[in-house]
Amino acid sequence: MNIFLKLLVIILIIFLNSCSKKEEKISMIQEKELRLQMIDAYKEGVKALEEGDVLFAAKKFNEAEILFPQSEWASKSILMAAYSYYTQDYYYDAISELGRFIKNYPKDERLNYAHFLLAMCYYEQIIDEKKDLGPLLNAQKEFKFIIKNYPNSDFALDSKFKLDFINDVLASKEIYLGRYYIKKEKWIAAINRF
Numbered sequence: 032m033n034i035f036l037k038l039l040v041i042i043l044i045i046f047l048n049s050c051s052k053k054e055e056k057i058s059m060i061q062e063k064e065l066r067l068q069m070i071d072a073y074k075e076g077v078k079a080l081e082e083g084d085v086l087f088a089a090k091k092f093n094e095a096e097i098l099f100p101q102s103e104w105a106s107k108s109i110l111m112a113a114y115s116y117y118t119q120d121y122y123y124d125a126i127s128e129l130g131r132f133i134k135n136y137p138k139d140e141r142l143n144y145a146h147f148l149l150a151m152c153y154y155e156q157i158i159d160e161k162k163d164l165g166p167l168l169n170a171q172k173e174f175k176f177i178i179k180n181y182p183n184s185d186f187a188l189d190s191k192f193k194l195d196f197i198n199d200v201l202a203s204k205e206i207y208l209g210r211y212y213i214k215k216e217k218w219i220a221a222i223n224r225f
Contacts, residue, residue: 069098073108080115089115089124106136113148122152143177147186150174154193157200164204171197 076091092112096105113128129149133142150173156166174190174197181187212221
């Protein structure tokens with residue numbers, strides 16, 4: 032009986048010990064102030080841009096803008112996201128960001144830069160006179176807008192040089208089409224192109 036009692040005590044101790052609750056360390060998540068989160072996201076975006084990870088950088092800049100849209104950092108964040116896309120030739124994404132910037136922040140002091148970057152996004156898509164004229168005409172429209180609305184800025188001077196190139200490409204397009212019509216013996220259409 033003595034053995035039976037000892038065995039019962041051991042089993043009881045094991046059973047009670049296995050049922051005891053183990054203490055777990057619960058870590059409290061400390062939330063940062065929204066403004067600090069926004070600044071951290073912006074800084075992460077700048078760091079990622081410097082390291083060459085433009086997609087992550089653009090994501091962080093957009094996150095900064097979403098966190099605190101009424102701050103001065105929000106408009107800067109959209110521009111930085113657009114610039115991030117522009118540096119790696121993601122022109123459609125950059126154009127989308129810039130369109131959003133122009134729509135949401137029409138009184139921003141960096142609006143001239145936004146229009147210039149938008150024009151450059153279109154300008155960089157110009158291939159030659161044989162291809163689609165859409166980007167070329169959009170670039171021409173934006174450069175003219177810059178020259179008209181910001182005539183004393185550095186962007187206006189550069190826009191004038193870019194417009195000269197655009198006009199040369201448009202002229203070469205007319206010559207290209209004129210030669211095409213000459214080959215096809217469409218004399219009137221060829222004369223109209225020259």
